[in-house]
Every structure is written in C-alpha cells, then in structure tokens.
Amino acid sequence: MCGIVGLFLKTERYRPDLGRLTAAMLHEMRSRGPDSAGFAVYDEGTPGETRLTLLSEGAEHDWAATAAALESVLDAEVAVRRTLDHAVFSTAGDGRRARQWIIDNVPDLDVLSHGRQIELYKAVGDPDLVAERYDLASRTGTHAIGHTRMATESAITTNGSHPFATGADTCLVHNGSFSNHNQLRRQLRRAGESFQTENDTEVAAGYLSWRLREGDTIDEALMAALEDLDGFYTLAIGIESGFAILRDPIACKPALVAETDDWVAMSSEYRSLAGLPGIEDAELFEPEPGRIYSWSLAA
Template sequence: MCGIVGLLVKNPAMRDELGKLMLPMLIGMTERGPDSAGLAVFGDKLAKGKIKFNLFTLSSEFDWKAFEKAFDHHFGSHAELNIKGRHAILLTSVQWESVREWLVQDYRHQLTILCVGNSMDIYKDIGTPEQVANRYDFSKLHGTHLVGHTRMATESAVTPQHAHPFTAGHDFCLVHNGSLSNPYSIRKKLEPLGIRFVTDNDTEAACRFLEWRMREGDTLEEALKAGFEELDGFYTFLIGTEDKLALVRDPFACKPAVVAENDDYVAISSEFRSLARLPDIKNARLFEPAPEELYVWTI
C-alpha cells in the first residue's frame, strides 16, 4: 500500500502557499505509507544556460563546503549550493552532462543525484511523512504544482533511493501506488539502449519507460497510452512534468484515486480524507478517475 497526492494551483496567488496547502494532504496519507515520503515540486524555470542538480548524501558527515570547493576547482566555475541537511540543490551554468559524469566518477559512493533539470526539485527520505516534511521544510515550498508520495514498501528495500518520486531525464517524475509484475522485462528492454537504472524498484522501470517514450518523440499522452500496453500490474500513477500533472489507473482500477477540482486548484489523492482540509473543498467538483483513462492538467 502507498499514498499518492498531487496539487496544481491554477490561481497564481496560491503559488506561495503550495507547500502549506499540500502538507495536510501528505500527512493525511501516513496510514497508507508510514515508512518513507517524498515529493517533487515545480517552480519557476531557471534562466537560459543554467541547470540544477538535486543531490542527497547518505552520510550526515558529508562535507558540502569541501564539495563546493572541489566543484569550483574542477570546472573553474562557481556553483551555487543550497544545503538543507543531507539534501542540496546545486545550481550551475556548466554543461549538465559534464557535471553528471564528474558526480558519478568522484562521488558515486557518497551522493545520489535525485534529479536534473531547470524547474523541478525532489525531496525524499525515510521516516513518517510528518518527519520528512519537517526535515525539509515542506510547508515553505512554493511553485505551480507538485506530486507527493507516502510509501509502505512491498517489493524492495526501505531506503531514501527507493522512496518516491522517481525521476528520469529532465523535469520528469512519477509516483506510484501499486506493484508492477513485469519491471524486469522492461528493464531488459531499456538497458541495452543505454538507459541506466539506480535501484531495483519496479516504479523506476515505469518512470524510465515513459521518459524514454517521450525522448523518442511521444507526447506525454502518447507515452501513457504506450504504458497501458507495456506496463503490467496494478497502478495508480501520478506524473509531473514542467507544465503538466497527469494521472492514470490500471485497467482493473486496483488502486484508488480521487480528484477535487475548482477554479483555484486541482488536487489528487489516494483517498478523500487527505483532501478534506483544502480550502473550499465543500464546493469542489469531486470525481473518481476511471480505469485506463488519461487525466492531464496543464498549468
């Protein structure tokens, strides 16, 4: 079992409160996912030529200052580093492939790359949703939309890397409630194409499959339709891109989802109880998404 939440604010005045609005949604899904939690938040795009890496260190002893110096020394260019405990956002104008190779070469035992892009940040860790939210100040997050997840692991280890959201490519992420029965065959198909996997988690296979389809030219909607054919198992998926939020359920609708929509926001959750604290929820249009249908909202 897991919990998923998503929130897209249509009213620009609510963007500063995105984290605050989402917090009771995420904490409301604690019973469905008490062992890890995470979210991806989408905000303003960086200036042209800039890119950011979200990094996570498994060691509380990691020396971020020395890391920053090493970066500056290696690339001859200053990186901005925004540190919050074991999480840091590295902002740079160095070409992203070079930075990734350097991180993999020199820091693969110390750092995990959570995501790369220019509008998305990812925070994920083990602990209850409330503990994780407090650790990374989720209530202060702002932006246009986010996807969140509370995990009760059923098929792979409980570690920060195995927590959701999963990401692939740039500014693309996915959270999952359910379990896939063919993640290894998908992986076998993608790995010969040069697609690298970070974990043995089933959700990562779905995430990398969809992002691969989009790199091959599919729109998000086309990739999701290909997913209906290719991905076998139980799922409610919530997907975030820099300007979209998308929701799909498997053909048997084995995992729940409910949507609340009004003029100000679209809110998605596994269960209504985590939507109950949203402003003016009484007058929102509530519906249950149908199996094997695409639901896509654009900011």
C-alpha cells in the same frame, strides 16, 4: 498500500501556499505509508538554470569538492544550497550530463532529480517529520507530488522512497507494483537510461523520461505506458509545467481527483482533499481505468 498525492495549481492564487497545502495532504496519508515519504516541488525556475537535487545518505559529504569537480566537467559554475543530507546544485551547464557524471563518479551520492523546475526530497520515517525536516510547508511553486510509502517491493531505504525521477523535470509516485520492471530496466538501459536503485517505480519513471526525450507528448508517453508497463498502479506524474494521472485498466488502486478553477488535486483518499481551499465546490471524480488525465500550464 502507500498513499499518493498531487496538487497542480492552475492559477497564481495559491502558489505561495503550495508547500503548506501539499504538507497537509501528505499528513492525511501517513496511515497509508508510515515507512518513508518524499515530495517533489516544481516552481517556475530561472531561465537557463538547471538544478540537481542530490542525496548523501548516512555519511558526511564534501559538497564543495563535488561541485568544484562538476564545474570543470560542465565548464560552468555550480552553486550549492544544502538542506541536511540533501543539496541542490544550480548550474547553467547541461543537467543530464551532470546527472550522469555524478552517478558514474560519485558513488556515495544519489541524484534524486534534475531539471529547470523540480526539487525533490525523500527520507525514511514518519511523513510529517520528513515534511518538517525539509521544510515542505514554506515552499512555493506551481505543482507538487508526494508519497507515503508502505514498502512491499524493496527495502525501507531512502533511495527506495518515492518520488522517482530520472529525466529532466519528470517524476512520478506510484501506488501498486510492476511485474515486468527487470526486463524493462534492461531494455531502457540499452536505450540510454541510467538507474540508481532496484526499485520497480524507478523503471516506470525511466520509461516516461525515455519516451518524452524521444519526442512523445505526455499523453503519448502514457498511452505507450499502458501497453508496456505490466502491473497494477495508480500514478501521479509531474512534468515540466504539467501534471498527469494514470491508473491501470483494472484499477484496484484507489484514486480520487478534485478540480476547481484554481487547482487540480489527486489523492488515494478523500481525507487529503478535505482541507483544500474551495473543496466544497470542487468537481470530484474517480479517474477511470486506463484513461489518461493531464493538465498543463503551457496550454
């Protein structure tokens, strides 16, 4: 089943409330995904600074030692901000290089995200507890996507939880399953993508990251995804300063969008949208199958 939510704030009006609104949306999706939850929050970032969100599941990690080692690799300072088993590294160094170095050299860490705007948190357990533990409600920013998971394709683990991010500021949440992810993973590895799990959704994230890195716009990348991703899916996608939705051409997995002058929100069910400010006057629609919907702050 799984529940997915996304909230994209077009104006500054509700940006101080981004986390609180997203947490309330996620709360309503608990019944669709009680196994685990995760969320990505985007803010405007600091010019010249890349952030990596890292996870050390189950074991104590010497964050300072890893940051020091990374500093010498990047030849740039790395600041550490820790939240329980997650830590955010901030650096002026190359984020993609930092991600790859950690994957190759620090096997007990997962790199959940990297980019100028994104931070990403995920954990096993009740979505409300996950949101509370990583203080989703107090976060501010421009957009967020979240997921409550009912595991079908892989085990109930933190690194099988959504969202998945492999490229800079690009992440997605998924309701459904992909049937050609093993083949696609092999092809993407040859094209230079690196993966940290056996999960099907991570492959879709890698696919979009690869297309965007090759110069596609998000609409072009999603048009190609309609051809290359085989399976059933509703996707909510976060990118730098943007947000997108895609459903497969059969569209068995639910999605509902509400839009006002201030925001766009999507969810698996209306219940998540019911509490949003101004929902009474929002334009409400079911995204059409195989059609690309995207919004951007840059435009």
